[in-house]
Amino acid sequence: MRFLVRDTCSVTAFVAAGLIASGLSTPAMAASDKKIELTEAALLAAGFVDRPANTPERAAMLAQLPKTKFVRRVNGDMVHYVYADPKVCNCLYVGTQQAYGSYVKTMQAQQLADTQEMAAEDYANPAWNWGAWGGWDRGWGFSRRGW
Numbered sequence: 639m640r641f642l643v644r645d646t647c648s649v650t651a652f653v654a655a656g657l658i659a660s661g662l663s664t665p666a667m668a669a670s671d672k673k674i675e676l677t678e679a680a681l682l683a684a685g686f687v688d689r690p691a692n693t694p695e696r697a698a699m700l701a702q703l704p705k706t707k708f709v710r711r712v713n714g715d716m717v718h719y720v721y722a723d724p725k726v727c728n729c730l731y732v733g734t735q736q737a738y739g740s741y742v743k744t745m746q747a748q749q750l751a752d753t754q755e756m757a758a759e760d761y762a763n764p765a766w767n768w769g770a771w772g773g774w775d776r777g778w779g780f781s782r783r784g785w
Contacts, residue, residue, distance in 0.1 A: 674706055674726045680744055681721060685737035690729045700724050708738070 682688065691700040703709060703722035711718045719738040721731040733741070 671726055674723060677706070677721075678723060678727060678731065680748075681731045681733065681737075681741055684733065684741035684744060686719075686721070686731040686733035686741070688727065688729045688731050690727070691724070696730075697728075700728070700730055703730070 678688070689696075691697045700722055701724060703720065705722055705724055707721070709720045709722070711720055717735045719733050719735070721733075723729055723731070
């Protein structure tokens with residue numbers, strides 16, 4: 639009888655750990671999916687074309703490509719960039735060198751805007767009391783007592 643109780647506790651603990659792990663990973667997975675969706679919207683805006691993996695042959699080929707990464711394909715003097723998404727849209731995005739350049743330019747501009755917004759937020763809070771953190775004399779934050 640004691641063995642049965644021990645197994646029941648082990649199973650209960652295992653199930654609880656699984657539920658906790660799945661609950662913790664769900665927000666991370668949702669954030670990952672959202673990032674992929676934003677990337678794909680930018681790809682379409684830059685001129686990429688989406689091709690669904692709607693046949694077994696296409697699905698098998700999509701599975702061979704690196705997921706959510708760019709692959710460059712050169713055919714003679716034509717260069718194409720391919721972005722595979724088997725997770726969110728189950729499709730392939732194909733774009734020319736010009737479309738890829740437009741995408742990169744958009745992403746760089748977005749990163750710069752995000753950085754500038756963050757810098758503006760750093761100094762835009764008038765309620766922040768810098769004096770509460772001590773003086774601004776030499777050795778700020780690096781005294782003998784450390785932080």
